[in-house]
Every structure is written in structure tokens, then in C-alpha cells.
Amino acid sequence: MKFLDQAKIYIRSGNGGAGSVSFRREKFIPNGGPDGGDGGKGGDVWVESADGLNTLIDFRYQQHFKAATGNHGQGRQMHGAKGEDVVLRVPVGTQVLDEDKETVLVDLDEPGMKVKLLSGGNGGWGNTRFKGPVNQAPRHANPGQEGQERWIWLRLKLIADIGLAGLPNAGKSTFLSAVSAARPKVADYPFTTLTPNLGMVDLSPSERFVIADIPGLIEGASEGAGLGTRFLGHVERSASLIHLIDGTQDDVVEAYRIIRGELEAYGEGLADKVEILALNKIDALTPEAREEKAAELEAVAGRRPYLVSGVSGEGVTELLRAAWAEVKKTRGEVSDEGEHVIPETPGGWQP
Ligand SMILES: Nc1nc2c(ncn2[C@@H]2O[C@H](COP(=O)(O)OP(=O)(O)OP(=O)(O)O)[C@@H](O)[C@H]2O)c(=O)[nH]1
Numbered sequence: 001m002k003f004l005d006q007a008k009i010y011i012r013s014g015n016g017g018a019g020s021v022s023f024r025r026e027k028f029i030p031n032g033g034p035d036g037g038d039g040g041k042g043g044d045v046w047v048e049s050a051d052g053l054n055t056l057i058d059f060r061y062q063q064h065f066k067a068a069t070g071n072h073g074q075g076r077q078m079h080g081a082k083g084e085d086v087v088l089r090v091p092v093g094t095q096v097l098d099e100d101k102e103t104v105l106v107d108l109d110e111p112g113m114k115v116k117l118l119s120g121g122n123g124g125w126g127n128t129r130f131k132g133p134v135n136q137a138p139r140h141a142n143p144g145q146e147g148q149e150r151w152i153w154l155r156l157k158l159i160a161d162i163g164l165a166g167l168p169n170a171g172k173s174t175f176l177s178a179v180s181a182a183r184p185k186v187a188d189y190p191f192t193t194l195t196p197n198l199g200m201v202d203l204s205p206s207e208r209f210v211i212a213d214i215p216g217l218i219e220g221a222s223e224g225a226g227l228g229t230r231f232l233g234h235v236e237r238s239a240s241l242i243h244l245i246d247g248t249q250d251d252v253v254e255a256y257r258i259i260r261g262e263l264e265a266y267g268e269g270l271a272d273k274v275e276i277l278a279l280n281k282i283d284a285l286t287p288e289a290r291e292e293k294a295a296e297l298e299a300v301a302g303r304r305p306y307l308v309s310g311v312s313g314e315g316v317t318e319l320l321r322a323a324w325a326e327v328k329k330t331r332g333e334v335s336d337e338g339e340h341v342i343p344e345t346p347g348g349w350q351p
């Protein structure tokens, strides 16, 4: 199974600017001759792979991209300026496909690649160009060439940054729909989710990451019980896991132990990943029950769980902030920040 982020967009390069019909008119220079300049070339459409992007979400808000028309030529042999280009900035790993959604036009598999998708139309010739021995005062110029247009698909294979682990009914799918635009099925029976769902969390334009909601695990899942553990493969490459525990169940510690046991049995380093622990459904708990269950979890896990509710939204932002901090670490952005060390001048600063 593949997780895909994709968008269909319309691109159009700019028309060329028209050439100009103009004659030199100056005092004391009769019959100055043609001096109409050429039109400018229309803008091109480019696609560029940019660092720091990980979704095609921007292309859901805007689907039409048109480069500018070249400026028209003018008298005194002034050529029109080139129309402005359009540059589509996409994450590394994006493929550009033809409208048929099969033919790969460009594969942007490395950062910093820039490929021209459509060329702008050429500018039309001004009447200066048509001057010849016979016709010394041509009265025509060319219009600019039309730009090109086409529909294309952008396609990106997503990798989940954060996996959601938990027993069936822990509220994973509810949580995913609370924090992203994904709308997985939610119901009050176990194994509602049968295949993984992905959602994009958008804390801010520069803070986006992908969360995967996977089917619930039960005791013995690593031996095939329930839906088994094969879906854990989708979160093997995640930065960390959010472990959701249903706060309305009697024994939260047992729930915690079962999931930990299954993660360990699965292997592949899942049990060693940073685990962000969260007591969920706190909207349904009294303040005392929240405290009691949080304390029980803290005793077994060695750290205090986040207190959240996917239904009321309480505590969700703090949890997402913690998740984002982990994602950032694996994307290698934190290490850069830590390096702004001002070297010490021996003997202190001297004027
Ligand atoms: N009170 C309360 N109920 C919740 C909350 N989150 C989920 N629920 C309820 O718990 C039940 C299970 O929710 P789901 O989101 O489907 O749980 P899941 O973990 O995705 O379950 P599976 O897909 O079966 O593994 C549903 O009846 C939800 O309405 C919450 O924050 N508070």
C-alpha cells in the first residue's frame, strides 16, 4: 500500500508580447523609417525541488498557474521585457506526470533540481525587422506567439513522520481527524480502522508533518491476533510514536503494557523509538480520575503522559508540539540551531 499526496494542476506559459509598428519621427529627419521593437518572450513554467517542503498541500489551494505575457514592443526599437516565469516549488521526491497520470515527465528525486515544463511564446517582431529594399516603411508587425498549456499531476509518496499506536477504540482515528483534514471512519467498536490513514498536521506553514493512524493492536497481535502487526511496517520509518491510551477504561496500565509488549515483539526498532505517551478521552474524566490515571501511567512508564481529548481538543496542541519537536530532530534541523556558539575571545573583549 502506498500513501500518496497528489494534486492535479493546470499550467500555462505566457504569450509572447506583440511587436510594435512605429516610425521614427524627429524634427529635421524626414521619413525616419520604421523603429518598432519586438515583443518580449512570454514567461516559462518551471518546477523546482525545494528543501523543507514535505507536502503538496499548497497545490490544493491553488490549481492554476499562469506565467505572464511578454511586454509589447515599442517605438524607438524598444523591445518588450520578458514575461515573468512561474516556478512551482515542490518537495523532493515529487514526480510530475502527464494528464493520463501514468507518463512520468519529470522525477524530482534530488534537492535543487529545476526543470522547465513549458516555454513562453516568442515575442512578435516589430516592424523594424520587416524593412527591406522594396518595402522601406513596413506597416505591420507580428503578434506574439501563444503560450502553451496543459494539465499535469504532481505526485509525492509520503512517509509518516509520526505513528499512532494504541489498542482498538483508543481514539486514534478520532485524534487523526481532530488534528488533520483526514476523515477516517470512527466507531465505538474495535477494529474500525482496517487500513492505515494518513493525515497532514499543519501547525504553521513551516511546521507540517504526517501522522499515520494504523489499525489497533491487541495482545498477541505479533502472533497474528486481531489484524496482526503488519501495519506497523508503515511506521517503521517514523520519527516517533504517539501512544494513545483510552482514559475511560479501568486498567490504563494494562493497556500500556500490552502495546509496549507488541511493539517489542514486532522488533524493527519500533520499541526503541521515542514514545510520546498520552492519556486520551479526558473530556469524559473527572479531575480526580485524570490525576489518578496519569499517576498510574507515570509510575509504569517513568514519565508523565500528556492529557488529551480528540473530541474536545483539550491538550492536543501541546501533544502536537511535542511530536513536532521529535520530527524536527530527525529532519536534522535542531542540530543546526544548537551550533550558534559565539567563540570566546581570550582575555575578554578589548577595544
Ligand atoms: N469521550 C471521548 N470519546 C472518544 C474520544 N476519542 C474517541 N472517542 C470514542 O471512542 C470510540 C473509538 O474511537 P476511534 O477513533 O474509532 O478509535 P480507534 O482507536 O481509531 O479504534 P480502531 O480503529 O478500532 O482501532 C468512538 O466511539 C469515539 O467516539 C475522546 O477524546 N473522548
Ligand SMILES: [Mg+2]
Pocket: 172, 173, 174, 184, 185, 186, 192, 193, 213, 215
Ligand atoms: Mg480507527
